[in-house]
Amino acid sequence: MNEVQRRSSEDSDARTRSRLIEATQQLLTTGGARALTSRAIASAADANLASITYYFGSKEQLVTESMIAAARDLLAPVVNTLSSDGEPTVKMLESVALLNRILDEHGDDLSAYLEVLAASPTNPSIAAALQALHRDMARVLAEQIDAQLSAGQLPSWVSPTAMAQLILAVVHGTLVASVVDPGRTDSTAIGTQFARLLLDARTTARTK
Amino acid sequence: MNEVQRRSSEDSDARTRSRLIEATQQLLTTGGARALTSRAIASAADANLASITYYFGSKEQLVTESMIAAARDLLAPVVNTLSSDGEPTVKMLESVALLNRILDEHGDDLSAYLEVLAASPTNPSIAAALQALHRDMARVLAEQIDAQLSAGQLPSWVSPTAMAQLILAVVHGTLVASVVDPGRTDSTAIGTQFARLLLDARTTARTK
Numbered sequence: 001m002n003e004v005q006r007r008s009s010e011d012s013d014a015r016t017r018s019r020l021i022e023a024t025q026q027l028l029t030t031g032g033a034r035a036l037t038s039r040a041i042a043s044a045a046d047a048n049l050a051s052i053t054y055y056f057g058s059k060e061q062l063v064t065e066s067m068i069a070a071a072r073d074l075l076a077p078v079v080n081t082l083s084s085d086g087e088p089t090v091k092m093l094e095s096v097a098l099l100n101r102i103l104d105e106h107g108d109d110l111s112a113y114l115e116v117l118a119a120s121p122t123n124p125s126i127a128a129a130l131q132a133l134h135r136d137m138a139r140v141l142a143e144q145i146d147a148q149l150s151a152g153q154l155p156s157w158v159s160p161t162a163m164a165q166l167i168l169a170v171v172h173g174t175l176v177a178s179v180v181d182p183g184r185t186d187s188t189a190i191g192t193q194f195a196r197l198l199l200d201a202r203t204t205a206r207t208k
Numbered sequence: 209m210n211e212v213q214r215r216s217s218e219d220s221d222a223r224t225r226s227r228l229i230e231a232t233q234q235l236l237t238t239g240g241a242r243a244l245t246s247r248a249i250a251s252a253a254d255a256n257l258a259s260i261t262y263y264f265g266s267k268e269q270l271v272t273e274s275m276i277a278a279a280r281d282l283l284a285p286v287v288n289t290l291s292s293d294g295e296p297t298v299k300m301l302e303s304v305a306l307l308n309r310i311l312d313e314h315g316d317d318l319s320a321y322l323e324v325l326a327a328s329p330t331n332p333s334i335a336a337a338l339q340a341l342h343r344d345m346a347r348v349l350a351e352q353i354d355a356q357l358s359a360g361q362l363p364s365w366v367s368p369t370a371m372a373q374l375i376l377a378v379v380h381g382t383l384v385a386s387v388v389d390p391g392r393t394d395s396t397a398i399g400t401q402f403a404r405l406l407l408d409a410r411t412t413a414r415t416k
Binding site (some may be wrong): 111114115117118119120121122127130131134135138155157158159161162163165166168169170171172173174176177179180181184185186189190192193194196197198200201203204 | 319322323325326327328329330335338339342343346363365366367369370371373374376377378379380381382384385387388389392393394397398400401402404405406408409411412
Protein backbone atom coordinates (compact mmCIF):
# COMPACT_ATOMS: atom_id res chain seq x y z
CA MET A 1 0.00 0.00 0.00
CA ASN A 2 1.43 3.42 -0.89
CA GLU A 3 1.06 6.55 1.28
CA VAL A 4 -2.08 7.79 -0.50
CA GLN A 5 -3.76 4.39 -0.27
CA ARG A 6 -2.74 4.04 3.39
CA ARG A 7 -4.27 7.43 4.26
CA SER A 8 -7.42 6.69 2.34
CA SER A 9 -7.75 3.34 4.15
CA GLU A 10 -7.27 5.07 7.52
CA ASP A 11 -9.97 7.61 6.61
CA SER A 12 -12.35 4.83 5.63
CA ASP A 13 -11.58 2.96 8.89
CA ALA A 14 -12.29 6.07 10.96
CA ARG A 15 -15.52 6.69 9.04
CA THR A 16 -16.84 3.15 9.54
CA ARG A 17 -15.87 3.30 13.21
CA SER A 18 -17.78 6.54 13.80
CA ARG A 19 -20.76 5.37 11.71
CA LEU A 20 -21.01 2.31 13.99
CA ILE A 21 -20.85 4.52 17.10
CA GLU A 22 -23.48 6.93 15.72
CA ALA A 23 -25.81 4.07 14.74
CA THR A 24 -25.48 2.56 18.22
CA GLN A 25 -26.26 5.89 19.90
CA GLN A 26 -29.26 6.36 17.59
CA LEU A 27 -30.64 2.87 18.30
CA LEU A 28 -30.05 3.26 22.06
CA THR A 29 -32.07 6.49 22.05
CA THR A 30 -34.93 5.23 19.93
CA GLY A 31 -35.25 1.58 21.00
CA GLY A 32 -33.23 1.14 24.20
CA ALA A 33 -30.84 -1.69 24.97
CA ARG A 34 -33.19 -4.36 23.60
CA ALA A 35 -33.09 -2.85 20.09
CA LEU A 36 -29.34 -3.24 20.04
CA THR A 37 -28.73 -6.37 18.02
CA SER A 38 -25.47 -6.53 16.07
CA ARG A 39 -27.51 -6.92 12.90
CA ALA A 40 -29.55 -3.75 13.58
CA ILE A 41 -26.42 -1.74 14.34
CA ALA A 42 -24.57 -2.94 11.23
CA SER A 43 -27.59 -2.27 9.06
CA ALA A 44 -28.14 1.24 10.46
CA ALA A 45 -24.45 2.02 10.00
CA ASP A 46 -24.45 0.61 6.47
CA ALA A 47 -21.55 -1.65 7.49
CA ASN A 48 -21.14 -5.40 7.45
CA LEU A 49 -21.76 -7.51 10.55
CA ALA A 50 -18.08 -8.46 10.95
CA SER A 51 -17.05 -4.79 11.18
CA ILE A 52 -18.29 -4.63 14.79
CA THR A 53 -15.84 -7.30 15.95
CA TYR A 54 -13.14 -5.90 13.64
CA TYR A 55 -13.27 -2.37 15.03
CA PHE A 56 -14.44 -2.93 18.62
CA GLY A 57 -13.77 -6.56 19.55
CA SER A 58 -17.37 -7.10 20.65
CA LYS A 59 -20.82 -5.52 20.54
CA GLU A 60 -20.59 -4.81 24.29
CA GLN A 61 -17.41 -2.82 23.75
CA LEU A 62 -19.05 -0.82 20.93
CA VAL A 63 -22.05 -0.06 23.15
CA THR A 64 -19.79 1.09 25.99
CA GLU A 65 -17.67 3.32 23.75
CA SER A 66 -20.87 4.79 22.29
CA MET A 67 -22.20 5.58 25.75
CA ILE A 68 -18.97 7.21 26.89
CA ALA A 69 -18.90 9.25 23.66
CA ALA A 70 -22.52 10.27 24.34
CA ALA A 71 -21.62 11.30 27.93
CA ARG A 72 -18.76 13.41 26.55
CA ASP A 73 -21.13 15.08 24.03
CA LEU A 74 -23.74 15.69 26.72
CA LEU A 75 -21.17 17.33 28.98
CA ALA A 76 -19.67 19.50 26.21
CA PRO A 77 -22.04 22.48 26.86
CA VAL A 78 -21.11 22.38 30.56
CA VAL A 79 -17.39 22.41 29.71
CA ASN A 80 -17.98 25.28 27.24
CA THR A 81 -19.89 27.29 29.83
CA LEU A 82 -17.18 26.80 32.43
CA SER A 83 -14.41 27.69 29.96
CA SER A 84 -16.17 30.80 28.59
CA ASP A 85 -15.43 34.35 29.70
CA GLY A 86 -17.87 35.71 32.22
CA GLU A 87 -18.53 36.17 35.88
CA PRO A 88 -17.54 32.94 37.71
CA THR A 89 -20.66 32.91 39.90
CA VAL A 90 -22.93 33.18 36.86
CA LYS A 91 -20.98 30.49 34.99
CA MET A 92 -21.20 28.16 37.97
CA LEU A 93 -24.94 28.57 38.41
CA GLU A 94 -25.45 28.09 34.66
CA SER A 95 -23.42 24.88 34.79
CA VAL A 96 -25.50 23.53 37.68
CA ALA A 97 -28.69 24.35 35.74
CA LEU A 98 -27.29 22.65 32.62
CA LEU A 99 -26.33 19.53 34.57
CA ASN A 100 -29.80 19.33 36.11
CA ARG A 101 -31.40 19.62 32.68
CA ILE A 102 -29.16 16.80 31.41
CA LEU A 103 -30.10 14.61 34.41
CA ASP A 104 -33.80 15.32 33.85
CA GLU A 105 -33.77 14.73 30.10
CA HIS A 106 -31.62 11.61 30.17
CA GLY A 107 -32.96 9.94 33.30
CA ASP A 108 -33.58 6.72 31.39
CA ASP A 109 -29.95 6.42 30.30
CA LEU A 110 -28.62 6.79 33.85
CA SER A 111 -28.95 3.16 34.86
CA ALA A 112 -27.18 2.15 31.64
CA TYR A 113 -24.34 4.55 32.52
CA LEU A 114 -24.21 3.00 36.01
CA GLU A 115 -23.80 -0.43 34.39
CA VAL A 116 -20.87 0.90 32.37
CA LEU A 117 -19.34 2.27 35.59
CA ALA A 118 -19.82 -1.08 37.31
CA ALA A 119 -18.18 -2.93 34.41
CA SER A 120 -15.08 -0.74 34.44
CA PRO A 121 -13.06 -2.62 37.11
CA THR A 122 -13.13 -5.80 35.03
CA ASN A 123 -12.88 -4.24 31.55
CA PRO A 124 -9.60 -2.37 30.89
CA SER A 125 -10.80 -0.49 27.79
CA ILE A 126 -13.99 0.73 29.49
CA ALA A 127 -11.84 1.71 32.48
CA ALA A 128 -9.44 3.66 30.23
CA ALA A 129 -12.23 5.52 28.40
CA LEU A 130 -14.05 6.45 31.62
CA GLN A 131 -10.82 7.52 33.26
CA ALA A 132 -9.98 9.78 30.31
CA LEU A 133 -13.46 11.40 30.46
CA HIS A 134 -13.18 11.81 34.25
CA ARG A 135 -9.70 13.35 34.02
CA ASP A 136 -10.76 15.74 31.22
CA MET A 137 -13.66 17.03 33.29
CA ALA A 138 -11.48 17.29 36.43
CA ARG A 139 -8.83 19.25 34.51
CA VAL A 140 -11.31 21.81 33.07
CA LEU A 141 -12.88 22.30 36.50
CA ALA A 142 -9.51 22.57 38.29
CA GLU A 143 -8.35 25.24 35.79
CA GLN A 144 -11.48 27.29 36.49
CA ILE A 145 -11.08 26.96 40.24
CA ASP A 146 -7.38 27.81 40.03
CA ALA A 147 -8.17 31.02 38.12
CA GLN A 148 -10.75 32.03 40.73
CA LEU A 149 -8.31 31.21 43.52
CA SER A 150 -5.58 33.35 41.94
CA ALA A 151 -8.08 36.22 41.61
CA GLY A 152 -8.77 36.00 45.36
CA GLN A 153 -12.37 34.98 44.73
CA LEU A 154 -12.12 31.78 46.74
CA PRO A 155 -10.83 31.14 50.27
CA SER A 156 -7.19 30.03 50.40
CA TRP A 157 -8.07 26.59 51.80
CA VAL A 158 -9.59 25.63 48.42
CA SER A 159 -7.50 23.04 46.56
CA PRO A 160 -8.26 23.19 42.80
CA THR A 161 -7.65 19.46 42.30
CA ALA A 162 -9.63 18.29 45.33
CA MET A 163 -12.46 20.80 44.75
CA ALA A 164 -12.75 19.67 41.11
CA GLN A 165 -13.00 16.06 42.34
CA LEU A 166 -15.65 17.12 44.86
CA ILE A 167 -17.74 18.75 42.12
CA LEU A 168 -17.50 15.61 39.98
CA ALA A 169 -18.39 13.50 43.04
CA VAL A 170 -21.55 15.57 43.54
CA VAL A 171 -22.54 14.97 39.89
CA HIS A 172 -21.83 11.22 40.07
CA GLY A 173 -23.47 10.89 43.49
CA THR A 174 -26.63 12.67 42.34
CA LEU A 175 -26.74 10.26 39.41
CA VAL A 176 -26.46 7.27 41.78
CA ALA A 177 -29.23 8.68 44.02
CA SER A 178 -31.46 9.21 40.95
CA VAL A 179 -31.12 5.51 40.21
CA VAL A 180 -31.46 4.25 43.82
CA ASP A 181 -34.39 6.45 44.84
CA PRO A 182 -35.82 8.21 41.76
CA GLY A 183 -39.02 9.24 43.56
CA ARG A 184 -37.33 11.16 46.35
CA THR A 185 -34.19 12.44 44.66
CA ASP A 186 -34.50 16.08 43.72
CA SER A 187 -31.39 16.75 41.64
CA THR A 188 -32.21 20.45 41.28
CA ALA A 189 -32.49 20.86 45.06
CA ILE A 190 -29.18 19.00 45.58
CA GLY A 191 -27.46 21.16 42.93
CA THR A 192 -28.87 24.34 44.45
CA GLN A 193 -27.65 23.49 47.96
CA PHE A 194 -24.18 22.76 46.60
CA ALA A 195 -24.13 25.98 44.56
CA ARG A 196 -25.10 27.95 47.70
CA LEU A 197 -22.26 26.34 49.67
CA LEU A 198 -19.83 27.39 46.91
CA LEU A 199 -21.25 30.91 46.81
CA ASP A 200 -20.98 31.23 50.60
CA ALA A 201 -17.33 30.22 50.38
CA ARG A 202 -16.83 32.97 47.77
CA THR A 203 -18.54 35.50 50.04
CA THR A 204 -16.32 34.50 52.96
CA ALA A 205 -13.24 34.96 50.75
CA ARG A 206 -14.36 38.46 49.76
CA THR A 207 -15.15 39.70 53.25
CA LYS A 208 -11.86 38.48 54.74
CA MET B 209 -48.23 -27.04 63.85
CA ASN B 210 -49.14 -25.56 67.25
CA GLU B 211 -48.14 -22.06 68.40
CA VAL B 212 -44.95 -23.21 70.15
CA GLN B 213 -43.86 -25.26 67.14
CA ARG B 214 -44.65 -22.36 64.78
CA ARG B 215 -42.54 -19.92 66.82
CA SER B 216 -39.70 -22.37 67.07
CA SER B 217 -39.83 -22.90 63.31
CA GLU B 218 -39.77 -19.13 62.71
CA ASP B 219 -36.74 -18.79 65.01
CA SER B 220 -34.98 -21.57 63.18
CA ASP B 221 -35.81 -19.93 59.81
CA ALA B 222 -34.40 -16.59 60.99
CA ARG B 223 -31.27 -18.30 62.34
CA THR B 224 -30.58 -20.19 59.11
CA ARG B 225 -31.18 -17.02 57.11
CA SER B 226 -28.69 -14.99 59.16
CA ARG B 227 -26.15 -17.84 59.23
CA LEU B 228 -26.24 -17.85 55.40
CA ILE B 229 -25.74 -14.07 55.30
CA GLU B 230 -22.87 -14.22 57.82
CA ALA B 231 -21.18 -17.07 55.94
CA THR B 232 -21.44 -15.12 52.67
CA GLN B 233 -19.94 -11.98 54.22
CA GLN B 234 -17.13 -14.07 55.72
CA LEU B 235 -16.33 -15.80 52.41
CA LEU B 236 -16.51 -12.47 50.50
CA THR B 237 -13.97 -10.94 52.88
CA THR B 238 -11.57 -13.88 52.91
CA GLY B 239 -11.81 -15.21 49.37
CA GLY B 240 -13.59 -12.57 47.25
CA ALA B 241 -16.37 -13.18 44.77
CA ARG B 242 -14.65 -16.25 43.26
CA ALA B 243 -14.78 -18.15 46.58
CA LEU B 244 -18.55 -17.75 46.65
CA THR B 245 -19.86 -21.08 45.41
CA SER B 246 -23.25 -22.15 46.75
CA ARG B 247 -21.60 -25.25 48.17
CA ALA B 248 -18.98 -23.22 50.09
CA ILE B 249 -21.63 -20.89 51.52
CA ALA B 250 -23.94 -23.72 52.58
CA SER B 251 -21.04 -25.61 54.16
CA ALA B 252 -19.74 -22.54 56.05
CA ALA B 253 -23.29 -21.79 57.27
CA ASP B 254 -23.85 -25.43 58.27
CA ALA B 255 -26.98 -25.43 56.13
CA ASN B 256 -28.04 -27.58 53.23
CA LEU B 257 -27.55 -26.46 49.63
CA ALA B 258 -31.29 -26.05 48.97
CA SER B 259 -31.64 -23.54 51.83
CA ILE B 260 -30.06 -20.79 49.66
CA THR B 261 -32.83 -21.00 47.07
CA TYR B 262 -35.44 -21.56 49.81
CA TYR B 263 -34.57 -18.41 51.76
CA PHE B 264 -33.20 -16.09 49.05
CA GLY B 265 -34.43 -17.35 45.68
CA SER B 266 -30.89 -17.43 44.28
CA LYS B 267 -27.26 -17.19 45.27
CA GLU B 268 -27.03 -13.75 43.61
CA GLN B 269 -29.85 -12.47 45.80
CA LEU B 270 -28.12 -13.82 48.93
CA VAL B 271 -24.85 -12.14 47.94
CA THR B 272 -26.62 -8.83 47.34
CA GLU B 273 -28.49 -8.92 50.64
CA SER B 274 -25.22 -9.79 52.39
CA MET B 275 -23.48 -6.81 50.81
CA ILE B 276 -26.25 -4.39 51.71
CA ALA B 277 -26.24 -5.74 55.29
CA ALA B 278 -22.45 -5.24 55.35
CA ALA B 279 -22.83 -1.65 54.08
CA ARG B 280 -25.36 -0.99 56.82
CA ASP B 281 -22.97 -2.41 59.47
CA LEU B 282 -20.07 -0.39 58.07
CA LEU B 283 -22.09 2.82 58.23
CA ALA B 284 -23.41 2.16 61.76
CA PRO B 285 -20.51 4.01 63.51
CA VAL B 286 -21.12 7.06 61.26
CA VAL B 287 -24.82 7.05 62.15
CA ASN B 288 -23.95 6.68 65.87
CA THR B 289 -21.49 9.57 65.70
CA LEU B 290 -24.02 11.82 63.98
CA SER B 291 -26.79 10.88 66.44
CA SER B 292 -24.63 11.31 69.56
CA ASP B 293 -24.62 14.42 71.77
CA GLY B 294 -21.76 16.75 71.09
CA GLU B 295 -20.70 19.83 69.16
CA PRO B 296 -22.10 19.53 65.60
CA THR B 297 -18.84 20.69 63.97
CA VAL B 298 -16.85 18.05 65.83
CA LYS B 299 -19.41 15.34 65.00
CA MET B 300 -19.35 16.29 61.32
CA LEU B 301 -15.55 16.21 61.07
CA GLU B 302 -15.47 12.88 62.92
CA SER B 303 -18.04 11.48 60.47
CA VAL B 304 -15.98 12.59 57.47
CA ALA B 305 -12.89 10.96 59.02
CA LEU B 306 -14.83 7.76 59.70
CA LEU B 307 -16.14 7.63 56.13
CA ASN B 308 -12.65 8.11 54.73
CA ARG B 309 -11.34 5.29 56.89
CA ILE B 310 -14.16 3.03 55.63
CA LEU B 311 -13.36 3.95 52.00
CA ASP B 312 -9.65 3.26 52.58
CA GLU B 313 -10.11 -0.05 54.38
CA HIS B 314 -12.80 -1.43 52.08
CA GLY B 315 -11.49 -0.18 48.76
CA ASP B 316 -11.61 -3.69 47.31
CA ASP B 317 -15.33 -4.08 48.04
CA LEU B 318 -16.25 -0.82 46.29
CA SER B 319 -16.49 -2.21 42.79
CA ALA B 320 -18.69 -5.04 44.11
CA TYR B 321 -20.96 -2.42 45.72
CA LEU B 322 -21.05 -0.54 42.40
CA GLU B 323 -22.20 -3.76 40.70
CA VAL B 324 -25.02 -4.05 43.24
CA LEU B 325 -25.99 -0.44 42.49
CA ALA B 326 -25.97 -1.13 38.76
CA ALA B 327 -28.16 -4.22 39.22
CA SER B 328 -30.81 -2.34 41.20
CA PRO B 329 -32.89 -0.99 38.27
CA THR B 330 -33.58 -4.51 37.03
CA ASN B 331 -33.86 -6.30 40.38
CA PRO B 332 -36.79 -5.15 42.56
CA SER B 333 -35.57 -6.71 45.82
CA ILE B 334 -32.07 -5.21 45.46
CA ALA B 335 -33.73 -1.89 44.63
CA ALA B 336 -35.93 -2.08 47.73
CA ALA B 337 -33.03 -2.96 50.07
CA LEU B 338 -30.80 -0.19 48.68
CA GLN B 339 -33.61 2.34 48.81
CA ALA B 340 -34.30 1.46 52.46
CA LEU B 341 -30.60 1.91 53.35
CA HIS B 342 -30.45 5.19 51.40
CA ARG B 343 -33.60 6.55 53.07
CA ASP B 344 -32.40 5.55 56.57
CA MET B 345 -29.13 7.43 56.06
CA ALA B 346 -30.94 10.43 54.55
CA ARG B 347 -33.35 10.56 57.49
CA VAL B 348 -30.59 10.47 60.16
CA LEU B 349 -28.67 13.21 58.33
CA ALA B 350 -31.75 15.38 57.76
CA GLU B 351 -32.64 15.18 61.49
CA GLN B 352 -29.14 16.37 62.40
CA ILE B 353 -29.27 19.21 59.91
CA ASP B 354 -32.76 20.21 61.02
CA ALA B 355 -31.58 20.45 64.65
CA GLN B 356 -28.63 22.64 63.63
CA LEU B 357 -30.92 24.80 61.51
CA SER B 358 -33.37 25.30 64.41
CA ALA B 359 -30.43 26.28 66.64
CA GLY B 360 -29.46 28.98 64.12
CA GLN B 361 -26.16 27.24 63.39
CA LEU B 362 -26.81 27.00 59.65
CA PRO B 363 -27.86 29.64 57.14
CA SER B 364 -31.61 29.75 56.52
CA TRP B 365 -31.24 28.66 52.86
CA VAL B 366 -30.22 25.16 54.01
CA SER B 367 -32.92 22.54 53.29
CA PRO B 368 -32.46 19.53 55.62
CA THR B 369 -33.78 17.05 53.05
CA ALA B 370 -31.77 18.40 50.10
CA MET B 371 -28.60 18.91 52.19
CA ALA B 372 -28.86 15.32 53.49
CA GLN B 373 -29.14 14.12 49.86
CA LEU B 374 -26.13 16.28 48.93
CA ILE B 375 -24.04 14.69 51.70
CA LEU B 376 -25.03 11.19 50.54
CA ALA B 377 -24.26 12.22 46.94
CA VAL B 378 -20.74 13.26 47.98
CA VAL B 379 -20.21 9.86 49.65
CA HIS B 380 -21.55 7.92 46.64
CA GLY B 381 -19.70 10.14 44.16
CA THR B 382 -16.40 9.71 45.99
CA LEU B 383 -16.97 5.97 45.85
CA VAL B 384 -17.56 6.14 42.06
CA ALA B 385 -14.41 8.24 41.58
CA SER B 386 -12.41 5.73 43.67
CA VAL B 387 -13.46 3.03 41.22
CA VAL B 388 -13.03 5.11 38.01
CA ASP B 389 -9.67 6.67 38.86
CA PRO B 390 -8.24 5.00 41.98
CA GLY B 391 -4.75 6.44 41.43
CA ARG B 392 -5.82 10.08 41.41
CA THR B 393 -8.83 10.06 43.72
CA ASP B 394 -7.95 11.40 47.15
CA SER B 395 -11.07 10.70 49.20
CA THR B 396 -9.63 12.43 52.27
CA ALA B 397 -8.95 15.62 50.27
CA ILE B 398 -12.49 15.54 48.78
CA GLY B 399 -14.02 15.01 52.24
CA THR B 400 -11.93 17.82 53.71
CA GLN B 401 -12.96 20.32 51.00
CA PHE B 402 -16.61 19.44 51.56
CA ALA B 403 -16.28 19.73 55.36
CA ARG B 404 -14.69 23.19 54.90
CA LEU B 405 -17.60 24.30 52.69
CA LEU B 406 -20.03 23.17 55.41
CA LEU B 407 -18.01 24.90 58.13
CA ASP B 408 -17.88 28.13 56.10
CA ALA B 409 -21.67 28.01 55.77
CA ARG B 410 -21.90 27.68 59.57
CA THR B 411 -19.55 30.63 60.05
CA THR B 412 -21.63 32.76 57.69
CA ALA B 413 -24.77 31.83 59.66
CA ARG B 414 -23.13 32.87 62.95
CA THR B 415 -21.80 36.21 61.75
CA LYS B 416 -25.11 37.25 60.23
